[in-house]
Structures are given as C-alpha cells and as structure tokens.
Amino acid sequence: MRGRxxxxxxxxxIVFLLAYVGxxxxxxxxEPTISYTEFSRQVDAGNVDKIYSKGDxxxxxxxxxxxxxxxxxxxxxxxxxxxxxxxDDLWQKLNSRDVxxxxxxxxxxxxxxxxxxxxxxxxxxxxxxxxFVARRFGAGKGGAGGMFGRKAPxxxxxxxxxxxxxxxADVAGIDEVKGELDDVVDFLEHPDAYRRMGAKMPRGxxxxxxxGTGKTLLARAVAGEAGVPFFSASxxxxxxxxxxxxxxxxxxxxxxxxxVAPSIIFIDEIDTIGRVxxxxxxxxxxxxxxxxxxxxxxxxxxxxxSEGVIVIAATNRADILDPALTRPGRFDRVVNVSPPDxxxxxxxxxxxxxxxxxAEDVDLTQLARTTPGMTGADLANLANEGALLAVKRxxxxxxxxxxxxxxxxxQLGAERTLVxxxxxxxxxxxxxxGHALLGMLQPGADPVRKITIVPRGRALGVTMSTPxxxxxxxxxxYLRGRIIGALGGMAAEQVVYGVVTTGAENDLExxxxxxxxxxxxxxxxxRVGRLSALPSxxxxxxxxxxxxxxxxxxxxxxxxxxxxCYEEACSKLRDHHRQLEAxxxxxLENETLEEADAYxxxxxxxxxxxxxA
Ligand code: ADP
Ligand code: MG
Ligand code: ZN
Numbered sequence: 001m002r003g004r005x006x007x008x009x010x011x012x013x014i015v016f017l018l019a020y021v022g023x024x025x026x027x028x029x030x031e032p033t034i035s036y037t038e039f040s041r042q043v044d045a046g047n048v049d050k051i052y053s054k055g056d057x058x059x060x061x062x063x064x065x066x067x068x069x070x071x072x073x074x075x076x077x078x079x080x081x082x083x084x085x086x087x088d089d090l091w092q093k094l095n096s097r098d099v100x101x102x103x104x105x106x107x108x109x110x111x112x113x114x115x116x117x118x119x120x121x122x123x124x125x126x127x128x129x130x131x132f133v134a135r136r137f138g139a140g141k142g143g144a145g146g147m148f149g150r151k152a153p154x155x156x157x158x159x160x161x162x163x164x165x166x167x168x169a170d171v172a173g174i175d176e177v178k179g180e181l182d183d184v185v186d187f188l189e190h191p192d193a194y195r196r197m198g199a200k201m202p203r204g205x206x207x208x209x210x211x212g213t214g215k216t217l218l219a220r221a222v223a224g225e226a227g228v229p230f231f232s233a234s235x236x237x238x239x240x241x242x243x244x245x246x247x248x249x250x251x252x253x254x255x256x257x258x259x260v261a262p263s264i265i266f267i268d269e270i271d272t273i274g275r276v277x278x279x280x281x282x283x284x285x286x287x288x289x290x291x292x293x294x295x296x297x298x299x300x301x302x303x304x305x306s307e308g309v310i311v312i313a314a315t316n317r318a319d320i321l322d323p324a325l326t327r328p329g330r331f332d333r334v335v336n337v338s339p340p341d342x343x344x345x346x347x348x349x350x351x352x353x354x355x356x357x358x359a360e361d362v363d364l365t366q367l368a369r370t371t372p373g374m375t376g377a378d379l380a381n382l383a384n385e386g387a388l389l390a391v392k393r394x395x396x397x398x399x400x401x402x403x404x405x406x407x408x409x410x411q412l413g414a415e416r417t418l419v420x421x422x423x424x425x426x427x428x429x430x431x432x433x434g435h436a437l438l439g440m441l442q443p444g445a446d447p448v449r450k451i452t453i454v455p456r457g458r459a460l461g462v463t464m465s466t467p468x469x470x471x472x473x474x475x476x477x478y479l480r481g482r483i484i485g486a487l488g489g490m491a492a493e494q495v496v497y498g499v500v501t502t503g504a505e506n507d508l509e510x511x512x513x514x515x516x517x518x519x520x521x522x523x524x525x526x527r528v529g530r531l532s533a534l535p536s537x538x539x540x541x542x543x544x545x546x547x548x549x550x551x552x553x554x555x556x557x558x559x560x561x562x563x564x565c566y567e568e569a570c571s572k573l574r575d576h577h578r579q580l581e582a583x584x585x586x587x588l589e590n591e592t593l594e595e596a597d598a599y600x601x602x603x604x605x606x607x608x609x610x611x612x613a
C-alpha cells in the first residue's frame with residue numbers, strides 16, 4: 001500500500017518537472033531582453049539591422065552578433081522596452097544609421113500550435129498519470145474499483161509445515177460448536193462420500209456469539225484441522241471509500257477459492273456489512289456495504305453445492321444481521337457460540353496456563369468455579385495477568401494469590417489510588433453495604449462474593465455477586481431481587497443520610513435495563529401483556545417499535561416496578577439497620593470483605609450450599 005502511493009507520487013513529480021521544463025523552453029523563445037541602454041549603444045554603433053515597434057515595446061535584429069551584457073552568450077535578435085521619459089529622438093537616430101523599421105514583427109511570436117499545446121498540457125498530464133496508474137494497478141476488468149487500491153489476488157492462509165498452527169486442541173469449552181464444524185471438516189476431507197449419498201453440505205456456517213468466545217480462534221482451528229486452502233478476510237476490509245471495490249474483491253475471493261476447491265472462506269465480523277438495511281447509515285458507506293453484501297449472497301447462490309467451497313462467517317451481533325443472510329442456501333447453519341460453562345472454563349484455563357509454571361496451591365477447578373460468565377478471551381487475559389503479576393513480584397511460579405488478584409483486576413478494573421475524604425469513604429461503605437445486605441437477604445439471589453470500598457475503574461466501591469451455577473433463564477422474582485439489590489446502595493444512603501449522591505448512576509442504568517426488559521420484552525407486566533414491545537437493540541429507536549399508548553404504559557409499568565422495589569429496599573434496610581451498620585463499620589476497617597466474612601458479619605447464613613455445577 002505504502003509503496004504504491006510512493007511510486008504514484010514520484011511519477012506525478014517527474015511528469016510535472018518534465019512538463020515544466022518543456023513549457024518554459026517553449027515559452028522563453030530565444031531572444032534575450034536587453035536594456036534600453038544597450039539598445040541605444042548598438043544603434044549608435046550602427047549595428048542594428050531592423051526593428052519593429054509596437055507602443056513602447058521594441059524588437060529587432062543586429063547586423064553582427066554581440067556579446068549579451070546581461071545574459072550569457074551572443075545575440076542577434078532582441079527585445080527591449082523604451083522608457084516613456086526617453087527624450088532621445090529615436091526616429092532621427094534610426095534614420096541616420098540606416099535602420100529599417102519594419103511593419104512585421106522581427107521576433108517570431110509563439111505560434112498557434114505551441115499555444116494549443118500549452119493549453120492542452122494539463123489535460124495531457126492528467127490523462128498520462130491516469131493511464132499510468134491504471135496500467136500499473138491493472139484496471140480493466142475491475143472497473144472503477146480496480147483502478148484504485150487494487151490488491152494482489154487473495155491468497156489462502158498458507159499451510160506451512162513446521163509453524164505452529166492453531167488446531168482444535170487449542171480450543172476448549174465449546175465442544176458442541178466443534179462438533180458442528182467437524183462435519184464441515186469431514187465433508188472437505190471426503191467430499192465423495194457425501195456426494196454419493198446425495199447429501200449437500202451447508203454452503204455457509206455462521207458463528208454467532210458475544211465477543212471473546214473464540215469464534216475467530218475456532219475458524220483458524222478449522223483451517224489448521226481441515227488441511228484445505230483457507231481464505232480469511234475481515235468484512236471491514238471490503239469497505240472502501242469507492243463504491244464497487246468491495247464487490248469486486250468478493251468476486252475475486254470466491255473465484256480464487258473455487259479454483260482450489262475444496263476450500264474454506266472465512267469472513268470475520270460480518271455484521272459490519274451484513275446489518276439490516278435501514279436508514280441513517282452513512283451516505284457512501286451504505287451503498288458500498290449493500291453492494292458487498294449482495295455480491296457475497298450472489299456468490300453463495302452461485303454454488304452448486306458440490307463445488308466444495310464452504311463459507312464460515314463470524315459475528316458478535318447475530319440479532320442485527322440482515323435476514324437475507326440466514327436464508328436457506330446461504331448461512332443456513334447458525335452456530336451459537338456461548339460463553340463456556342464451568343467445565344469449559346477449566347479446560348480453557350488449562351490451555352492458557354500450558355506454558356505458565358503454576359505453584360502447587362493453584363486450583364484451576366476452583367478458579368473456574370469463581371469465574372462464571374467469563375469468556376475464553378477473559379480467561380486468557382486472566383491467566384496472563386496472573387503471570388504478569390508473578391513476574392512483577394520476582395517469583396518463580398504463579399501462585400493462587402496472584403491469580404485471585406488478577407481475577408479482581410479483570411473483573412473489577414484496576415485499583416485506583418484516590419485519596420477519598422473520610423466522609424465519602426463512610427458514605428461509600430454504607431452504599432456498598434446496602435447492595436450487599438439486600439443481596440444476602442433476598443432469597444434466591446446470587447450470593448455476594450466480595451465487597452470493597454477500594455476505588456476501582458470508575459467505581460468508588462464494588463459489591464460483586466455471581467451466581468452459584470450458570471443460569472440461562474430468570475424468574476420474575478429473581479429479577480426483582482436484582483433490582484432491589486441494585487437500588488440497595490441508593491436506599492442505604494437514603495436511610496442513613498436522608499439524601500442521595502451521584503454515586504448511583506451505574507446502579508440506575510442497570511435497574512432501568514432490567515425493568516425495561518421485564519415490562520417490554522419478557523411479558524412480566526399484566527398491563528403491557530405478553531408482547532415484545534421494544535426492540536432488544538437499545539440503539540434502535542423506540543418510537544417505531546410500539547404505539548405511543550403502549551410506550552406510555554411501558555413507562556408507567558417500569559416506574560411502578562422500580563418504585564415498589566425501592567420501597568422494599570428502604571424498608572428492608574430500616575428493618576436490618578443493625579446489620580447495615582455492622583457491615584459498613586467492618587468495611588471502613590478492612591476495605592475489602594470476602595464472601596465468608598461478609599455473611600458472618602451480617603449474621604446471615606447462606607441458604608444454599610456450594611453447589612457443584
Ligand atoms: P471472538 O472472535 O469470538 O471475539 P477470539 O477468537 O478472537 O474471540 O478469542 C480471543 C482469544 O480468546 C483467543 O485468541 C484465545 O486465546 C481466547 N479464547 C477464546 N475462546 C477460547 C476457547 N474456547 N478456548 C481457548 N481459548 C479461547
Ligand atoms: Mg473475532
Ligand atoms: Zn452502587
């Protein structure tokens with residue numbers, strides 16, 4: 001890319017210089033302009049043959065060449081300018097020296113041809129540069145697209161022996177997904193067996209899942225596993241300023257893949273071009289995206305199914321994809337990649353601690369248990385943070401305490417050195433105690449794992465509760481519990497101080513999201529009914545989703561739920577005022593309370609025992 005622009009620039013400069021030199025040569029003519037003094041001298045010396053005059057401008061020719069006093073070399077033809085104040089009776093002088101005064105210009109003016117050339121020159125230069133660039137970067141079949149920024153034809157990711165390739169051994173915790181892709185690999189290895197059965201493979205597999213769940217990794221592993229040519233592209237690479245480039249790149253990509261079939265094409269982050277076509281997109285980007293997407297769809301439709309080109313795409317946002325993408329015959333196999341469960345987390349931790357020397361006391365099973373909801377990428381990060389800490393501390397091995405500190409950092413954000421006034425610390429202690437106490441009191445709520453008033457990230461304090469085992473569906477009671485817990489901080493400030501502070505901003509966002517979901521998406525409000533009244537995508541405009549009356553009802557219902565929960569939070573905290581005090585005091589003293597201490601100080605016995613997931 002760089003080199004190309006350099007050579008383009010260089011060519012432009014060279015062309016410009018050539019043109020400049022040429023033009024100045026044409027323009028200059030050969031006749032020097034001499035001073036009027038020199039002219040008078042030549043007239044006096046009788047060396048002037050003839051002159052031509054127009055106004056005060058004089059041009060003429062000498063009889064014998066003379067050395068040019070102002071320039072270099074000799075001259076015979078010349079131009080000069082007669083000053084208005086010259087009182088030298090020139091006519092008289094010319095007559096007496098036998099100088100012919102002609103009616104024809106002596107010096108040849110620039111002809112019509114050169115004038116034409118000069119005026120055409122800029123156009124010629126532009127066209128020349130254009131042709132040069134076009135030749136250079138292979139125009140023609142690419143249309144306007146090929147003219148600019150054309151890349152070399154796509155090459156498959158090399159199957160280089162010797163280098164460490166990603167394989168399925170590097171992927172853990174998503175076995176069901178691996179299973180689906182095994183089919184693909186198998187098909188690519190024995191296409192004939194499938195063909196005999198008349199079975200058609202899916203043309204496209206869409207990997208959908210939240211960021212960091214290992215989709216890109218998985219695709220790389222498929223490449224390593226399959227042993228077939230593997231073409232990898234990120235959808236954003238297709239988007240360029242010039243409309244049409246993306247589509248032509250897609251065409252090329254598929255053409256190359258077909259040449260070496262069976263093969264795999266992987267398109268990462270396909271949501272960048274596969275979004276639902278809606279208004280409000282950028283003016284130029286919009287067309288380009290649509291064309292690129294259409295080209296991909298066309299290419300996929302063009303497969304006969306036995307060609308053996310399989311397209312794998314990955315996206316973080318399957319919900320916003322254009323439905324045209326997931327139609328049968330296209331990405332008809334959608335594989336959801338979800339965050340790993342406990343066993344999966346343990347396996348992933350094992351993979352990412354393969355090269356890390358672990359101390360005796362490290363228990364990956366336990367670590368996996370305390371990390372629900374974390375993705376493969378989070379876990380990889382966790383292992384790495386632990387190793388970094390161990391290096392910083394000059395240890396030989398990574399210990400359990402390194403890992404637990406790393407976990408805190410990953411989950412809660414880095415500690416912030418912030419000197420808080422005593423009053424704020426006390427208020428934060430009550431705030432966090434409020435969250436924690438309500439979390440502990442609520443039957444069925446996620447257990448409180450840690451409370452801290454050490455500022456981390458943007459928060460002044462953190463109360464962390466994570467579920468015992470992963471849950472995939474939530475009851476209304478549980479959600480209300482979450483709202484009550486989230487309002488606990490604010491309620492505690494209200495109960496203890498009678499005023500609230502700005503520290504509850506995040507809490508309220510969380511509360512709003514849960515309440516909105518309950519009312520408008522999960523059918524938990526009688527008045528709204530069992531409707532999906534609001535889009536799941538908060539970015540989308542609300543107004544379009546439901547009638548204004550419905551929106552009013554949603555609003556009222558959200559308020560009702562949150563108000564009820566807030567009442568409950570306040571009254572519970574009033575009832576358990578002593579426990580709140582105790583927790584806050586303990587926090588002020590210790591800054592951080594672990595799960596066991598927190599429950600002991602609050603005098604609450606955990607209802608559920610540590611369950612094995
Ligand atoms: P995605 O593409 O889904 O956003 P990536 O594939 O880029 O996620 O994952 C980022 C990193 O996280 C990987 O390079 C890998 O180190 C780690 N990772 C994610 N999922 C897994 C997994 N299931 N097994 C092992 N490592 C994983
Ligand atoms: Mg990715
Ligand atoms: Zn809070």
